[in-house]
Amino acid sequence: MSRGSARTGPVLAYLSLGSNLGDRFENLRRAAAAVGAGPNLRLLGVSKVYRTEPVEVGPGHPEYLNCALAVECALPPVELLRFCQGVEAALGRDRKGELAPRTVDIDLLLYGEETVAEPDLAVPHRGIVRAFNLRCLADLDPKLEVPGRGRVEELLAVADTSGVREFEAETGVRGG
Numbered sequence: 426m427s428r429g430s431a432r433t434g435p436v437l438a439y440l441s442l443g444s445n446l447g448d449r450f451e452n453l454r455r456a457a458a459a460v461g462a463g464p465n466l467r468l469l470g471v472s473k474v475y476r477t478e479p480v481e482v483g484p485g486h487p488e489y490l491n492c493a494l495a496v497e498c499a500l501p502p503v504e505l506l507r508f509c510q511g512v513e514a515a516l517g518r519d520r521k522g523e524l525a526p527r528t529v530d531i532d533l534l535l536y537g538e539e540t541v542a543e544p545d546l547a548v549p550h551r552g553i554v555r556a557f558n559l560r561c562l563a564d565l566d567p568k569l570e571v572p573g574r575g576r577v578e579e580l581l582a583v584a585d586t587s588g589v590r591e592f593e594a595e596t597g598v599r600g601g
């Protein structure tokens with residue numbers, strides 16, 4: 426922990442969920458349910474689900490579905506990351522390499538107002554300013570402050586959201 430003092434209680438954390446392989450909506454649904462059932466975790470909110478053009482990857486990558494979760498968390502950040510990696514593995518993520526298509530990817534975007542700089546964990550996640558993450562976070566709390574960067578609503582106002590569209594599942598059930 427490089428900022429903030431000793432924690433005195435649960436922290437509000439934000440997770441980004443992405444899937445571009447298999448039944449993407451079901452993958453997100455299962456991941457959200459698994460997080461909500463996790464130890465010392467309570468699911469407080471789920472953003473809408475968006476269809477998003479892949480960013481920061483080469484050509485030929487399938488479209489993603491993305492959403493974000495707000496969770497009350499009484500786990501230290503590294504334990505939350507480990508738990509999320511366990512959920513990814515349980516849902517069939519095959520670590521064929523970073524940026525490969527995946528059944529589900531879970532990124533720890535924010536952990537309260539803390540910044541974390543550990544060898545295997547950086548918070549805020551470097552992808553927090555990706556348009557789809559800002560859009561999802563704005564669903565949960567547009568006033569949210571990203572340490573060192575500003576409010577989500579302000580960051581979203583200047584982001585290119587052209588590759589982000591609201592997803593409507595074939596069942597007619599809307600994400601969010």
Ligand SMILES: Nc1ncnc2c1ncn2[C@@H]1O[C@H](COP(=O)(O)OP(=O)(O)OP(=O)(O)O)[C@@H](O)[C@H]1O
Pocket residue numbers: 506522523524525530531532533534545546547548549550551552
């Ligand atoms: N905030 C974070 N959330 C999730 N993983 C993180 C975070 N910070 C660092 N990592 C590290 O990133 C490593 C690679 O994760 P992963 O394979 O999911 O990356 P990616 O999703 O392909 O790319 P990106 O990080 O750009 O989203 C993990 O092993 C993890 O230790």
Ligand SMILES: Nc1nc2c(c(=O)[nH]1)N=C(CO)CN2
Pocket residue numbers: 442443444477478479480481482489491524530557
């Ligand atoms: N649209 C979109 N693009 C991405 C995503 C993602 O979740 N959605 N995740 C990545 C690596 O984690 C790289 N690129």
